[in-house]
Amino acid sequence: MRYKKYKNGVKVFDINDFDIKQTLECGQCFRFLGEKNNYFIIAHGKKLNIKRDDNKIFFWPCSIDEFENTWINYFDLERNYAEIKKILAQKNKILAEAINFCGGIRILNQEKFETLISFIISQNNNIPRIKKIIEKMSREFGNEIEKNYFAFPNFSQLENASEEKLMNCKMGFRLNYVLDALDKIKNGLDLESLKNRETEIIKKNLMSIKGVGDKVSDCVLLFAYGRREIFPIDTWIKKVSQKIFFGDKDADIKRIHEFAKNNFGDLAGYAQQYLFYYFRGKKF
DNA sequence: ATCCAGGAGGGCC
């Protein structure tokens, strides 16, 4: 990947295996808007525009330093996805189809607190409404980055929020779960310092929060702790897995996890995202 | 109107 300063941002030349739409709309993140090759995201307290023009990608506004220190990692740009895709495509024919369809997905390295709260909100919910709730929380409690654009609230901003105002964000029964997450963090659960611990330790800590179970903790591990061997199983992935890995027969979550581990190993998380995006909305 | 959406807690057995 080559890049250089361009106007008030950065221009990237020769990057492969990166599609903005696929990366943002594959369900791993919620704070973005745009279409085709022109989006913006809100992350790390900033609004960042991303645009593809032929095989060049522009990120702005940002300095070279900020690009190198924040966004390369956030978009996972230095990882060799060609190699990942090649290995996974050999494992399963339908997975190969999925990779052919959305091989531009990169798994983001997102902020831990925001990812945790976001995926607590995501349970028994649909993506458009999840986005609305998170947007409203940001508007209500987060810093205004620029006119009418708000960062996701940090811990103390949510900690100081009244239950009534939180409820007004329409998170419904998940309010108690968000409150418990805030309470656990207040009482010593340190999301940042967990990053160097073993995956099982992180998972155990996350699941000590009421409202964080197997699937939500898996999403946080995959999207915020870089644990790419994790294969989160939601309703869609369960249906898809049963169909393509178990001959259309019932399989419980434990068996699907085993299958993913045995077949995809350290790359299971990538496989999950390709399948989720490829199959989401399809009928069975 | 009833069902469903990137689930998980709680009660019951």
Next chain:
DNA sequence: GGCCCTCATGGA
């Protein structure tokens, strides 16, 4: 342990 019901909200 597994099974079943429930949770708040809004769109289909």
